[in-house]
Amino acid sequence: MTLNNVLDIYDDVKDDLKFLSMSVVRTKIMLSLNEGDCKLNDLKKGLDLDSSAIKHVLNDLEERNFVFKNGDVYSLSEKGIIICTKLAELIKTLSVVKKNEKFWLKHDITSIPPEFLLRLGELERSCLVESELTDILKTFENFKELLHKSEVIKGVSPIFKPEFIEEFKTLLENDVYVELILTNKIMSKTMRSIDAGTLIKLGKLFLQNKLKIWKIKEEEVNVAFTVTDTTLSLGLFSTNGEYDLSRDLVSDDPKAIQWGNDLFDYYKGKAELFKIGL
Structure with missing residues (x-):
């Protein structure tokens, strides 16, 4: 896909991009759920955040169909799994480039x-x-x-x-x-x-x-x-x-x-x- 093709579809996805990138908590919750299904208390302990903040973010993620709840267990939806896989890859790529910036720059x-x-x-x-x-x-x-x-x-x-x-x-x-x-x-x-x-x-x-x-x-x-x-x-x-x-x-x-x-x-x-x- 060329740059022009990407620009053509950008308007269709810009809201989701903004939604995912503007919140550290959203990103951390999705990455945590990518490791496996979690209860609210598991996320609270793992992320060291209060329950109300996590619950609010989980509700937002559910509303956009990134996450679903079964009883008291939260899981990534199929959409969430696909997006989170790419999100994790982007984070790792950014880490590679930032950590060894002298190697990649001007080469x-x-x-x-x-x-x-x-x-x-x-x-x-x-x-x-x-x-x-x-x-x-x-x-x-x-x-x-x-x-x-x-x-x-x-x-x-x-x-x-x-x-x-x-x-x-x-x-x-x-x-x-x-x-x-x-x-x-x-x-x-x-x-x-x-x-x-x-x-x-x-x-x-x-x-x-x-x-x-x-x-x-x-x-x-x-x-x-x-x-x-x-x-x-x-x-x-x-x-x-x-x-x-x-x-x-x-x-x-x-x-x-x-x-x-x-x-x-x-x-x-x-x-x-x-x-x-x-």
């Missing part, structure tokens, strides 16, 4: 497809790893550490660092399964940087199905990320076109790892398998 997010931006709340339990003047290699060292704790590594990279070649060579020698999606330019640089002996080893690993490398056009990808069996590490380009080596968003939360795996599969669907000849 290019155009290579994160809209369907993945809609799921950004899945990165809620993530932290920003940031290099400092006294430790300019902090981001890179943290990245190396997470690689060496992994058994499965999948990465998308439109950037080249010679140090990565030795790191991945060591990982492959230690039976770590690796899948990489590289742009044509990075693929060429990587192949030129590998000696004949290493190339033969990579070819054998390819035949043993322990290594897969995919090629993708430069214009298809402008984001760098690695997802392993334990961690997601996400990097972005600055809006000036340079890759920001000083900041990575990192998470070991299963939801973030799944987000990373799904994004990897998205890019793999646009890439071509590269065959290493012996």
Whole structure:
């Protein structure tokens, strides 16, 4: 749906938007009921509010069919469940952006497809790893550490660092399964940087199905990320076109790892398998 389409339907829903956003108590009650049905006393204890305030809000929510009452138990209606699911996702997304504002501001997010931006709340339990003047290699060292704790590594990279070649060579020698999606330019640089002996080893690993490398056009990808069996590490380009080596968003939360795996599969669907000849 385009922005114009959204503006066209805005007038139809603006009252509900105002109703839900103008009251903290309404939001908290709906989120509480989203966790399960509650009695008035349960809500009172959980929200630390007096019964009269909660009852007044519950009446408003009932009137708009967000909530219904069965005996002394309150529940979300089907309408309430749908709206609350989106409300919770919006809150988590706002938290992701606010908590790591330096990571998202002035960075290019155009290579994160809209369907993945809609799921950004899945990165809620993530932290920003940031290099400092006294430790300019902090981001890179943290990245190396997470690689060496992994058994499965999948990465998308439109950037080249010679140090990565030795790191991945060591990982492959230690039976770590690796899948990489590289742009044509990075693929060429990587192949030129590998000696004949290493190339033969990579070819054998390819035949043993322990290594897969995919090629993708430069214009298809402008984001760098690695997802392993334990961690997601996400990097972005600055809006000036340079890759920001000083900041990575990192998470070991299963939801973030799944987000990373799904994004990897998205890019793999646009890439071509590269065959290493012996």
